[in-house]
Amino acid sequence: MTERDYLWWQTGIVYQVYPRSYQDANGDGVGDLEGIESRLDYLKWLGLDAVWVSPCFKSPMKDFGYDVADYRDIDPLFGTMADLDSLLEATHARGMKLILDYVPNHTSDQHPWFVESRSSRDNPKRDWYIWKDARPDGSPPNNWLANFGGIGWEWDEHTQQFYYHAFLVEQPDLNWRNPEVQTAMIDVLRFWLDKGVDGFRVDVMNHLIKDAEFRDNPLNPRWKPGDHPYRRLVPTYSADRPEVHDIVAKMRTLFNEYDERVIIGEIYLPIDRLVAYYGQHNNEAHLPFNFQLISRHWDARVIAAAIDKYEAALPSGAWPNWVLGNHDRSRVATRIGRSQACVAAMLLLSLRGTPTMYQGDELGMEDVAIPAGKVQDPPGLTIGEGRDPERTPMQWDTSPNAGFTKAAEPWLPVDEDYAKVNVEVEREDPASVLNLYKALIELRRSELALTIGHYRPVPAEGDILTYIRDHEGQRIFAALNFGGQPQTITLDAEHYGSIALSTSLDRKGEKVAGQLQLRADEGVLVRLD
Numbered sequence: 190m191t192e193r194d195y196l197w198w199q200t201g202i203v204y205q206v207y208p209r210s211y212q213d214a215n216g217d218g219v220g221d222l223e224g225i226e227s228r229l230d231y232l233k234w235l236g237l238d239a240v241w242v243s244p245c246f247k248s249p250m251k252d253f254g255y256d257v258a259d260y261r262d263i264d265p266l267f268g269t270m271a272d273l274d275s276l277l278e279a280t281h282a283r284g285m286k287l288i289l290d291y292v293p294n295h296t297s298d299q300h301p302w303f304v305e306s307r308s309s310r311d312n313p314k315r316d317w318y319i320w321k322d323a324r325p326d327g328s329p330p331n332n333w334l335a336n337f338g339g340i341g342w343e344w345d346e347h348t349q350q351f352y353y354h355a356f357l358v359e360q361p362d363l364n365w366r367n368p369e370v371q372t373a374m375i376d377v378l379r380f381w382l383d384k385g386v387d388g389f390r391v392d393v394m395n396h397l398i399k400d401a402e403f404r405d406n407p408l409n410p411r412w413k414p415g416d417h418p419y420r421r422l423v424p425t426y427s428a429d430r431p432e433v434h435d436i437v438a439k440m441r442t443l444f445n446e447y448d449e450r451v452i453i454g455e456i457y458l459p460i461d462r463l464v465a466y467y468g469q470h471n472n473e474a475h476l477p478f479n480f481q482l483i484s485r486h487w488d489a490r491v492i493a494a495a496i497d498k499y500e501a502a503l504p505s506g507a508w509p510n511w512v513l514g515n516h517d518r519s520r521v522a523t524r525i526g527r528s529q530a531c532v533a534a535m536l537l538l539s540l541r542g543t544p545t546m547y548q549g550d551e552l553g554m555e556d557v558a559i560p561a562g563k564v565q566d567p568p569g570l571t572i573g574e575g576r577d578p579e580r581t582p583m584q585w586d587t588s589p590n591a592g593f594t595k596a597a598e599p600w601l602p603v604d605e606d607y608a609k610v611n612v613e614v615e616r617e618d619p620a621s622v623l624n625l626y627k628a629l630i631e632l633r634r635s636e637l638a639l640t641i642g643h644y645r646p647v648p649a650e651g652d653i654l655t656y657i658r659d660h661e662g663q664r665i666f667a668a669l670n671f672g673g674q675p676q677t678i679t680l681d682a683e684h685y686g687s688i689a690l691s692t693s694l695d696r697k698g699e700k701v702a703g704q705l706q707l708r709a710d711e712g713v714l715v716r717l718d
């Protein structure tokens with residue numbers, strides 16, 4: 190097998206752009222499509238294959254674009270359809286792919302479908318959303334909660350029924366059991382695929398279908414006061430229902446009409462439930478996002494076990510993937526510290542399967558504490574679980590606002606560390622996080638063992654994680670130190686070779702035989718003899 194036997198989304202690296210915070214071209218303090226286009230050369234330089242842009246569609250922005258009011262138009266804040274066409278063309282001209290974000294579980298309450306649906310009980314679109322009577326005592330139909338706090342049901346005074354919203358009140362859930370909804374929403378995908386978009390990341394894919402009987406969710410015995418209020422219940426009946434797989438398979442059938450387009454599913458589930466989204470016959474998502482590097486405790490033994498479990502659980506023919514960060518979770522450099530974030534980068538880019546990285550992580554950007562008056566994210570305001578800290582503007586250079594905007598004030602504050610942590614400065618620093626990412630990406634690209642090779646765990650103890658990637662005799666040995674103490678590894682003779690890359694970027698070519706010394710927080714990739 191050669192690289193040509195694989196598809197771009199298998200051999201490639203995906204980079205997530207959160208459009209509000211990437212680059213502001215029109216000076217309003219919010220990023221836009223023209224801004225993203227102006228930075229494509231940077232992404233190309235870094236060596237990426239695909240850019241996934243979080244929602245840029247028409248939206249009242251209650252959830253910053255994850256509340257869509259028109260799936261077929263661009264929000265003026267981000268630009269125009271012409272800007273999107275231009276971004277698509279410019280991405281393709283550089284040999285890269287463009288992935289958009291599809292939000293099928295819910296619309297904005299301003300979407301014309303919902304405006305109609307709530308207008309009267311006999312409106313033809315009434316059943317496009319999830320409407321239920323109150324219980325005899327006037328209380329909501331069941332105990333389901335909203336992910337951003339509070340209950341999942343909103344009373345509509347005008348038509349005297351509740352509607353269900355898994356997220357904000359302004360994000361009513363579509364009724365995917367209705368065939369008209371299915372047709373309309375599949376048509377949305379067709380519209381963009383016909384335009385030449387290379388794929389979609391599908392928002393909360395496992396939420397689309399709810400229990401037909403709307404049974405109460407069970408209490409979560411592990412929940413304690415102070416935990417996220419949504420976790421008080423186990424979402425047994427409101428998400429991950431068996432029938433959701435038919436819907437995802439329908440999406441896949443459409444994708445199969447086109448060449449090499451990719452469906453990525455945003456799914457936070459335990460591994461055995463997650464891999465079901467590949468489909469029983471590999472007929473669902475190409476890549477159900479694997480968030481274990483985000484969710485698991487950063488410990489060599491925990492991560493080693495998670496990798497093994499995931500590799501073992503993958504159905505035959507399924508292609509793995511790994512995600513290190515996104516716009517919903519604390520940044521990796523904050524979660525585990527900047528030094529370990531470099532080890533995590535090496536892990537992400539040397540594991541088997543498509544890596545997805547989040548903008549700014551390649552610089553070592555950290556979460557930014559948002560002053561009380563500047564909090565934007567609704568769950569930040571209501572339940573103190575805001576996602577603003579990981580969404581602050583990308584840091585490009587040392588100019589005001591890190592080169593993100595010419596406006597006096599960006600929509601979220603720029604991190605104070607921007608004079609040091611930015612693209613311009615890090616490009617010139619041979620030991621920067623950015624240059625580590627660039628070297629890792631180059632190595633992954635040039636070594637077939639890393640791009641498409643097998644994964645074989647090598648037993649290790651304590652803070653050390655070791656494994657081999659191999660492809661037709663070419664072998665790379667990875668040794669990662671998850672701890673803050675230097676470590677010595679005694680090598681089997683079959684693991685002698687020379688260092689291809691260290692997270693410190695200074696040991697290239699060093700011969701390793703007998704013993705391998707790892708510094709504190711260091712990872713190395715060794716090309717075996």
Ligand code: GLC
Nearest residue numbers: 252255292356392393455517
């Ligand atoms: C997904 C998105 C998140 C959004 C939510 C509701 O989890 O990643 O940002 O708020 O769905 O659409």
